[in-house]
Amino acid sequence: GIQVEQSPPDLILQEGANSTLRCNFSDSVNNLQWFHQNPWGQLINLFYIPSGTKQNGRLSATTVATERYSLLYISSSQTTDSGVYFCAVPTTDSWGKLQFGAGTQVVVTP
Amino acid sequence: KAGVTQTPRYLIKTRGQQVTLSCSPISGHRSVSWYQQTPGQGLQFLFEYFSETQRNKGNFPGRFSGRQFSNSRSEMNVSTLELGDSALYLCASSLDGEKLFFGSGTQLSVL
Numbered sequence: 001g002i003q004v005e006q007s008p009p010d011l012i013l014q015e016g017a018n019s020t021l022r023c024n025f026s027d028s029v030n031n032l033q034w035f036h037q038n039p040w041g042q043l044i045n046l047f048y049i050p051s052g053t054k055q056n057g058r059l060s061a062t063t064v065a066t067e068r069y070s071l072l073y074i075s076s077s078q079t080t081d082s083g084v085y086f087c088a089v090p091t092t093d094s095w096g097k098l099q100f101g102a103g104t105q106v107v108v109t110p
Numbered sequence: 111k112a113g114v115t116q117t118p119r120y121l122i123k124t125r126g127q128q129v130t131l132s133c134s135p136i137s138g139h140r141s142v143s144w145y146q147q148t149p150g151q152g153l154q155f156l157f158e159y160f161s162e163t164q165r166n167k168g169n170f171p172g173r174f175s176g177r178q179f180s181n182s183r184s185e186m187n188v189s190t191l192e193l194g195d196s197a198l199y200l201c202a203s204s205l206d207g208e209k210l211f212f213g214s215g216t217q218l219s220v221l
Contacts, residue, residue, distance in 0.1 A: 033210060041198055043212035086153065088210075096143030096158035096204055097166045103152070 002027045004089055006101035013077045013108045021072040021104045023087035030090060032063050032070050033098070037084040046072070046085075077108045111137060114203050114213035122219045128189040131216045135182050135203030142184040143210065144176060147198040156199075159184055188218075196220045 003026040013019055023032070031050040035043045047054050047061040049070065054061055058077075063070040074081055084105050088098040115134040123129050135142050144156040155168040159178035176186040182203075188195055196219050202210040 031208070035212075041215050041217070043200060043202075043215075045209050045211055048209040088153075096141050096160075096202065096210065097155050097168075098143075098210065099155075100153040 002029070002089060002091060002099050004087060004099050004101040006085075006087060006104050008104060009102065010105045011107070013074075013081075013106065015077060015079060015108055015110050017077050017108075018073070018075045019077060019106070021074070021085055021106075023070045023072070023101055025068050025070075025087075025089050027068070029065065029068075032065075033088050034061055034070070034072050035086045035088065036081075037086065037103070039083060043086070074106070077106075079108045079110055082106055082108045114201055114211050116199075116201050116213035116216050118216060119214065120217050120219075122221065123191050124221050125191055125193060127191050128187065129191060129218065130185055130187045131199055131201075131218075133184045133186075133201030133203075133213060135184070135201075136205070136211055139203035139205045139211075140182050141204040142178055142182065143202045143204070144184070144186050145200045145202065146170075147200060147215075148196075153200070156186065191220045193220050 005024045007022045034046040049063045051065045058075045060073045084103040086103045088100045091097045117132045141160045143158040158166045162178045173189045178184045198215045200215045202212045
């Protein structure tokens, strides 16, 4: 099946810093989703991004489907950005069956 | 519009018991998926339902089962609980196969 790798596994940032998270996938995909899991376990969908670039406030994401990777940018980080960031791609089976990466644990310090 | 609702939020069971978890999707969403999250294995797909039909099942033993009702609400059941079943169980709903929206999860502890 499709493999999803995220890097780095851990990231410690000072408030106000910028960062880039990477997601590589092993096969062609129709779309890719980025999620943020907060300390209470809630998974929030940040982006549904088949290709190109999308922006949502201080966050933006770029997917280069032909090269099988996606990047998530966090600008002017805040302590509320702490948590685990996951990327996920659909398997060939069905919509709801996503293959998740292992995640990037982000800690933003004041 | 209300989000995905999962109940209960926390559950403590003992080995050998069975448990039922509930998920109400976002209104209008007919696709419901279930995932298990553990520190060691990460997020793993359990099953997906669409219009009361199971469309896909992950690589879990038969002790894990689920169903979807005509109002799109879904339940999953785990029988003969084992210690290794301790996990966060997440439900997600989707409209037309695009963005997945997750509930807050049910934290299951098996003692």
